Amino acid sequence: MSAATAGRFSEVADGVHAYVQPDGGWCLNNAGLLVADDACLLIDTVATEARARRLREQVLRLAGRAPRFVVNTHFHGDHTFGNFVFPEATVVGHERARQDAAAAGTHLTGLWPDVCWGELEIVVPALTYRDRMELHLGDHRARLLHVGPAHTTGDTVVWLPGPRVLFTGDVVMAGVTPFCPMGSVSGSLHALAQLRALDAVTVVPGHGPVGGPELFDTDEGYLRRLQRLAADGIAAGLTPLETAREAGPGPYAELLDAERLVPNLHRAYAEALGAAPGDPLDIPALFREMAEHHGGLPACRA
Numbered sequence: 378m379s380a381a382t383a384g385r386f387s388e389v390a391d392g393v394h395a396y397v398q399p400d401g402g403w404c405l406n407n408a409g410l411l412v413a414d415d416a417c418l419l420i421d422t423v424a425t426e427a428r429a430r431r432l433r434e435q436v437l438r439l440a441g442r443a444p445r446f447v448v449n450t451h452f453h454g455d456h457t458f459g460n461f462v463f464p465e466a467t468v469v470g471h472e473r474a475r476q477d478a479a480a481a482g483t484h485l486t487g488l489w490p491d492v493c494w495g496e497l498e499i500v501v502p503a504l505t506y507r508d509r510m511e512l513h514l515g516d517h518r519a520r521l522l523h524v525g526p527a528h529t530t531g532d533t534v535v536w537l538p539g540p541r542v543l544f545t546g547d548v549v550m551a552g553v554t555p556f557c558p559m560g561s562v563s564g565s566l567h568a569l570a571q572l573r574a575l576d577a578v579t580v581v582p583g584h585g586p587v588g589g590p591e592l593f594d595t596d597e598g599y600l601r602r603l604q605r606l607a608a609d610g611i612a613a614g615l616t617p618l619e620t621a622r623e624a625g626p627g628p629y630a631e632l633l634d635a636e637r638l639v640p641n642l643h644r645a646y647a648e649a650l651g652a653a654p655g656d657p658l659d660i661p662a663l664f665r666e667m668a669e670h671h672g673g674l675p676a677c678r679a
Contacts, residue, residue: 378427382678386410386439389579389587390540392517394439396432398423401553401585402633404455404489404679408432409544409581411537412440413515419444419466420535420544421583422459424485424679426495429459436463446512448521449502450546450583451529452477454485455679460500469512470502471523473531478502488664489677524548524568526561526655528583532568536575543577551585551592554632555599558640558663561654562607566600569593585633599629603638607645617642618666636671639663 382405384398396408409420417440423429436444449457449470457478460468470478478501486494510521520536528547535544547556548568557565572580573593580592610620621642626635640663647658668674 378425378431379678384408384423384428384432384435386435387587389581390537390542393537393540393542395581395587396435397586398428400633401551401582403675403677404485404492406455406547406584407581408456409535410436410440410444411514411517411519413517416445416514417442418446418448418512418514418517418519419463420448421450421456421546422447422463424455424458425493426459426462426497427493428679429462429495432459433462445514448512448519448533448535449474449478450533450535450544450548451531452481453529453547454481454483456546456583458483458485458494458497458499461498467504468500468502469504469506469510469521471531471533472505472507474529474533475502475505475531477529477531489674489679492677492679522571524571526564527568528555528557528565529559530655532560534572536577541576541578542581543572543575543579544581545572545583547583548572549580549582549592549596550632551582551588552631552633553582553584554626554629554634554637554641555596556634556637556641557600558644558658558660560644561648562600562603562641562645563648564654566597569597569600595629595632599632602627602629603641603645604649607642607649610642611646611649617646618670621670634675636667636675639667639670
């Protein structure tokens with residue numbers, strides 16, 4: 378772990394802290410911490426054992442105790458692999474996130490075998506919900522909302538209505554290309570509309586720096602471009618890969634991980650051709666095609 382990518386907590390509201398791992402690219406996700414007088418709640422963990430143990434040290438230093446709850450915003454390993462270093466906590470997530478985490482296991486580690494993942498132990502949510510759930514810690518109220526299918530089919534956002542802070546998981550990215558082949562383009566747009574209606578002041582995205590509701594604008598623009606490119610590509614008889622090569626990142630070239638355009642277009646094509654949001658795609662095949670488009674496997678600096 379380099380100093381440049383090491384995560385740090387910053388307080389974004391009274392007792393509410395965002396844990397940001399720069400620069401937010403592949404597997405460098407964000408987390409969050411809600412601290413009350415007698416308990417704390419951690420939102421997501423991190424990808425490797427070393428990063429998870431560093432996160433635990435910082436939680437203990439900041440909160441003075443281990444978290445009572447760990448909420449997973451979805452099943453991907455960069456947000457869940459560190460669950461096991463918090464054995465005192467009850468892990469909470471959407472019911473689909475539990476199923477998907479159990480099915481995926483440590484599959485993510487096989488994509489980047491050169492990363493030092495450590496001795497991981499998969500811990501899936503023990504407490505699940507279907508539509509919404511509220512957790513209470515002292516005067517703090519954390520509302521868990523299922524949105525989507527968006528980034529995945531089991532996404533959770535954590536809304537703190539008191540300070541109007543929203544932890545979005547990977548439904549929202551900041552300075553990072555959205556990624557929805559395991560979820561839905563149209564569902565992501567619907568989820569963004571739901572998030573706008575909350576009227577948040579502070580938005581902690583799944584990857585990238587903390588911002589405000591303006592973060593929704595970039596993601597929405599990117600997703601609508603996906604839909605237009607898919608419609609045009611289908612009309613022209615092009616494959617998603619051919620469309621990606623022809624169109625390029627366009628106005629979103631400044632976002633990290635632009636190669637995600639290829640698998641994202643596969644999702645947009647599938648929906649344009651009648652697939653339901655969240656219908657499964659061949660994700661390993663899409664990763665191989667993305668790597669071909671990129672000229673190699675994208676770098677993971679976890």
